C-alpha cells in the first residue's frame with residue numbers, strides 16, 4: 001500500500017524537524033533538564049510541524065533512554081509510540097464530533113496513573129474546535145492537573161482558544177517553513193526515495209507551498225504521479241498552475257470594478273466544478289502577491305507565483321493602491337472564514353467578489369459610497385443573471401440569490417413633493433449612475449443615502465425612488481437638494497425639478513416573485529404622475 005510522502009517522512013525526532021530551531025532546542029533542553037511544563041500550546045500555520053512536534057515531545061518525555069532531551073527511538077516506549085500502540089499517549093482530534101465525549105472521558109480517566117509511562121500525555125489537535133462545554137471540562141483538569149499528566153494542545157487558530165486555557169500553557173509559535181529549508185528537505189527525501197527531483201523543481205514546489213511542508217510533500221507526490229523527471233515545468237503542470245489565468249482575470253475585473261465580468265468568470269469556474277473554497281484561497285494568495293508588489297517590490301522571492309505570472313500581477317497592481325489591496329484582502333479573508341459554514345459556497349464567494357469589485361481603499365473612509373456601489377453592482381448582477389440563461393446551459397441550482405449586504409438605516413422622516421407637470425409616462429434616467437458618481441464627490445452623505453435608488457425622468461421632473469426613508473430627511477434640507485440638482489445639471493445639462501419617493505423596505509422578493517421596485521416602476525410607467533408610493 002502506498003503511503004503519502006508527508007506521512008512516511010514525518011520526523012521521528014527533533015533533529016529532523018526543520019525551520020523551527022527555537023522550538024526544538026527549547027523543548028529538548030526542557031526534557032533533558034527534567035523541567036517540562038504541565039501544558040503546552042503549539043500554534044502556527046498548517047503543515048509546519050505542530051502535530052509532529054507534539055508526538056516527538058510526548059515520546060521524549062517518556063523515553064526510557066533519552067539522548068540530550070531527544071527520544072532514543074529504540075526503547076519499548078519509543079517503539080510503541082511510533083507504532084501508535086501506546087495507550088498512555090492519547091491523541092484527541094477536537095475537530096471530530098467526538099471531541100466533547102473525549103474530553104469527558106479524559107476527565108474521568110485522568111485520576112488513573114499511566115500504564116507503562118511516567119506521564120500520560122494528551123495531545124489535543126485542532127483544540128480551537130472544542131465546544132464550550134469541552135473547554136470548560138478541559139479547564140477544570142488544567143486548573144489542578146495531576147502530577148502524572150501532560151497536555152499538548154495544537155491549533156492553527158489560537159485566537160479561538162479561551163484566554164483561560166492559553167494562560168495555563170507554555171506557548172510555542174511555529175513559523176512558516178523557509179523556502180530554503182523546504183528545498184533542502186525535498187531534495188533529501190527525493191534522494192532517499194529515488195525520485196529525480198531537479199533543483200528548479202524543488203524551488204518551485206517550495207514557492208508554491210507557502211511555508212507548509214505538508215503541502216510541499218503532497219505536491220511532490222502529485223508530481224511523481226505525473227512525470228518521471230521533476231523540473232519546474234513538470235511541477236507547474238502537476239500543480240495545475242499552468243493554466244490559472246482565471247485568477248488573474250478575476251483580479252483584473254476587480255481592479256477595474258467590473259463585477260459582471262468577475263461573476264461570469266466565477267460561474268464559468270463553478271460550472272466546471274471548481275471548488276469555491278480552493279478558489280478563494282488561490283485568490284487570497286494572489287492578492288497577497290499584489291500586496292507584496294506594492295510594499296517590497298525588490299523582493300520578488302517573497303511572492304508565491306510563477307515567473308510569467310509576476311508580470312501579469314504587476315499590471316494589475318498598477319491599477320490599485322495599497323489601500324485597495326488591503327481592503328480586498330480583508331473581504332476575501334472574511335469570505336474564507338465564512339465559507340465552511342456557508343449554505344451556498346458559490347453565493348458566498350460571489351458576494352465577496354462583488355465587494356472586491358467595489359472595494360476602494362482609503363481605510364473605508366467612504367463607506368456609504370462603497371455600499372451604494374455594492375448595492376448597484378448587486379442589482380447589475382441580478383439583471384445579468386436574469387438575461388444570462390444562454391451562458392449557463394446547466395439547469396439553475398436552487399441556491400438563493402445573493403442577499404443585499406446593506407441594511408437601510410431606520411426611517412426618520414418622509415416627504416413628497418407635488419408633481420410639476422403632466423408629461424408622458426416616466427422613463428428610466430439613463431444617467432442616474434453618473435449623477436450619483438458626481439454627487440459622491442460633492443456630497444457623499446447624500447449620495448450614500450441614495451444607495452439602491454432608481455430615477456425616472458418625466459419631462460423636466462426627475463423622480464427618485466429611494467429604498468430608505470433616511471434620504472427623504474436629508475432631502476428636506478435645501479443644500480442637499482441643491483447639490484443633487486447641481487450634479488444632475490452637470491451630467492445632463494437639464495435643470496430638473498426633483499421629486500423623491502420612498503419604496504418600503506428594499507427587500508428584493510415580494511408578492512408573486514416581483515420586486516416592490518418593479519411593481520412601482522410599472523405603475524410609474526403606465527400611470528400618470530403622481531405615483532403613490534408607500
Ligand SMILES: Nc1ncnc2c1ncn2[C@@H]1O[C@H](COP(=O)(O)OP(=O)(O)OP(=O)(O)O)[C@@H](O)[C@H]1O
Pocket residue numbers: 005006007009010011016017018019020044045046047048049050051052053154155156177185213214215217
Ligand atoms: N518542521 C518540519 N520539518 C519537517 N517536516 C515537516 C515539518 N512540518 C511539517 N512537516 C511535514 O509535514 C507533515 C505534516 O506536519 P504536521 O502534521 O506536524 O503539521 P501541523 O503543523 O500539525 O499542521 P496542521 O495545522 O495542518 O495540523 C509531516 O508529516 C511532515 O512530513
Ligand SMILES: [Mg+2]
Pocket residue numbers: 050051052125154
Ligand atoms: Mg496538526
Ligand SMILES: [Zn+2]
Pocket residue numbers: 063064065066071072073074075076077078079
Ligand atoms: Zn526511547
